[in-house]
Amino acid sequence: MDIIKASELTYEYIRRNEEGDVDSINQAIKGIDFDIAKGDFVAILGHNGSGKSTLAKAINAILAPTSGSLWVKGYDTKDLDKLWDIRQAAGMVFQNPDNQIIATVVEEDVGFGPENIGIPTKEIWERVEESLRAVGMLEYRKHSPNKLSGGQKQRVAIAGIMAMKPECIVLDEPTAMLDPNGRKDVIHTITELNKRENVTILLITHYMDEVIGADKVIVMDQGQIVMEGTPREVFSKVEELKKYRLDVPQVTELAYELKKSGIPIPDGILTVDELVDELSRL
């Protein structure tokens, strides 16, 4: 079953002048179609201004589509009565870890979502413990978020979403403000959640290395979907990716350059091990 489905989805940012007349229209998303199956790990890649963050906000029903439709778990995101069901089904993690933590104690922050949707007190505590354990932050439950590192804060934010038992988590560049260690932790956490809890993951990023573990990669450019496929399929088209101002992982790049200079290795090498295997076969 598809958890997210878009058809002809369009979103426009309308800038108005002081009289309220339309000054300019910026089409952030231009009539895209896609669907995401339940339990998948999907990565959305794109350069700045490609419309990927707008898409994330549309899935969480923070933005309603200008035209076309977007369904989350069968609910139309234009249907205001279903707004809270949609937000509960598709949780969202934002870029800045500081600006999405509400409470002054970790466990109270994780409990914020369940409190909002009216879960009984006893169950809130169970859910808080469960989600903190799922992201590996249980030992920090009594800490103040201010004393945590960026990666830890981001994991608390993910736990806060998990406590609402969503079917899908949309992460809008969750690692953009983190150091390499924090980045690794967060990606590891997301991958684990996808595998163990079978949560659908929609990871929006521009770090290529984070995409390798995904089931499917969608590349966006100027509001349109330009490439779609498994990481191997997408990364074997190095030339095309460069056209969209995207890099490929270092190893893939190296393999590509080697092939260009005449060494017979296949396209779409993703890891160091694969390249070593291919090279030793020569």
Next chain:
Amino acid sequence: MIRDITIGQYYPADSVIHRLDPRVKLIGTLLFIISLFLFNHFWGYVVASIYLFGIIKISKVPFKFIVKGLKSVMMIFLFTLVFNLFMTPGTVLWSFGFLKITWEGIRIAIFMGIRLTYLILGSSLMTFTTTPNNLTDGLESVMGPLNKIKVPVHEIAMMMSIALRFIPILLEETDKIMKAQTARGADFETGGLVKRAKSMIPLLVPLFVSAFRRANDLAMAMEARCYQGGHGRTKMNPLRYYKRDYLSFGVMAVYLGVLIGLNILL
């Protein structure tokens, strides 16, 4: 400077006072403040002192720590003392030009000083023994009836708790901006009051911009987590009265009873 203010800080300790329901502490503090203005004789002060210092002792908050909170209100304190000392009419003890000290002035100044001190000690004791979150929960619950006259009680409490969460973040940011501006030649240290106040402008503008951006982000994050105001919300830590809370109400009643009794008798 900001770090010197101990009013409004929490002092973690394990005492009965810490465990009391925040509503009890809020009401108790309010009653204590009112009680300070109920009497005007020596024995009243004795009773209030025993009551206050008894509670401080039970709370396990070091006395020295509480007294530190008095420093930040020293100016108001001195002002009131001097004002009362010189401006009360009565039997003149000493005079110099238009300044004169009266017997009544000394008496009122001392009593006023004690009252103010106790007022600050009492209210800071409440914040020392209650976590900010607990305090906002208590406030929300105590002010609950105001909801009927359309006071957005839940929203006010939520604003308070968010403000508490962002104070350290904004302090850190101020520090960062200050260093960035200093690196580009800004001078925050020298000059008179006016010059220093002016040098704050390049600090405040980016701070405000960033605070608004944060507010926007936070609002979006809260909405994404289904926040829709106080309606239909459950509590992770619902407030409940225990035996110790009823007992404290009893102690308060006895204290007020003794004070009022003394007032009638003397």
